[in-house]
Amino acid sequence: MPISRRDFLTSALAGSVAVGLSTGTQAAQDSPGNKNTAKHAAKLPIIISAANGYNYLDQAYAFLSSGGDTLDAALKVVQGPENDPNDESVGLGGHPNEEGVVELDACCMHGPTRTAGSVAGVHNIKNVSLLSNTVRLHTGHVMLVGEGAARFGVAQGFQRENLLTERSRKEWLLWKETHSDWWGPGLDSPDWRRRFSGATTADEWEQRIRRMEQIAADIGIPPELRMEAIRYVIFPPTGTIHCSALSEKAEISGCTTTSGLAWKIPGRVGDSPIIGAGCYTDQNVGSAGATGNGEENLKVAGAHTIVENMRHGMSPLDAGMDALKRIVRNYNGDKDRLQFVDMVYYILRKDGAYAGVSLWEGYETNKPHQIAVHDGTRRLEKTVNLFAGASQSWPPVRMVR
Ligand code: GLY
Secondary structure (H helix, E strand, O other), X not given: OOOOHHHHHHHHHHHHHHHHHOOOOOOOOEOOOXXXXXXXXXXXXXXXXXXXXXXXXXXXXXXXXXXXXXXXXXXXXXXXXXXXXXXXXXXXXXOOOOOOOOOEEEEXXXXXXXXXXXXXXXXXXXXXXXHHHHHHHHOOOOEXXXXXXXXXXXXXXXXXXXXXXXXHXXXXXXXXXXXXXXXXXXXXXXXXXXXXXXXOOHXXXXXXXXHHHHHHHXXXXXXXXXXHHHHHHHOOOOOEEEEEEEOOOOOEEEEEEEOXXXXXXXXXXXXXXXEOOOEEEEOOOEEEEEEEOHHHHHHHOXXXXXXXXXXXXXXXXXXXXXXXXXXXXHOOOOHHXXXXXXXXXXXXXXXXXXXEEEOOOEEEOOEEOEEEEEOOOEEEEEOEEOEOOEOOOOOOOOOOO
């Protein structure tokens, strides 16, 4: 659905006002969240995934129900968005790095055999989830990166192809012309406020967005896609998909795949291909995966933390909330900074209990985070959020040149 300038301005202004005027008190109240995803699944098999896997759950569930392998089922789900040129978070059509090159990361864990595979920084091969599985099956290694991973893929029969769609290329051009600069202090630097250099009032935002709309028009971005492109430029997404699958005989596996942070510095690797951060599966306990700010999740080894929490008796919901609280602790609870962190965990225990938890309700107030579930009934459920309100993406406002 196209985003209107008015909707965009409302959410963008809310973010900059929260930062600009904050007195250090909490910007949003802690929320107990809803309990939708805290319940136990009634039956196995079950598949859970990020919301962008929803359309691919039926075929994967049918495969798993008829005795298919759990990792193969999870890979069927994540391949859907990888192959879809309109899904800009993974695979073909994913947002490129700052040089306009689509750079992909993925990993997988197979519970029954306790094996894992991973690839990072791969160009020109769209199904990196399958490539990570090929590393698992056909090497004595766990992780391959960059051109070595791509060459291994070609030797194994993967095709090299251009992954940059016209839509992603034009959005990258818009970013390049108006915002390109990842260098400078990060969110965890004492100097983080130095990154704020742009609009904070409604008038400044209006001016800024109008200018970007004009540049977007010059680049050739169609009118109905312009506000979305501007949002991607101002708030670079870290779109990703995770999927975990549990069979009737209680075998469990998981995988995660991503094009990573939009406009990233070439070579930047987030959490998704890191076993224990973007994905972790233990056949004795369960499986977990993440979408959101890779840098933050790396620092708490989120997926591993969650599985270990469940091993020590926590419910999937409590295990996920604990990982989120570790991120909060890393910022001493400072919501001026935490509003720029977006994190969602997808958690599946070996008995079929599951949870989707998120730091914030969603990216925008009208777009809540969701977990996709199929246990005989395919559905989307709102995640249980730690904080009320929506996150903003880092880095924040940059001046339009
Ligand atoms: N979570 C995806 C990334 O940060 O690369």
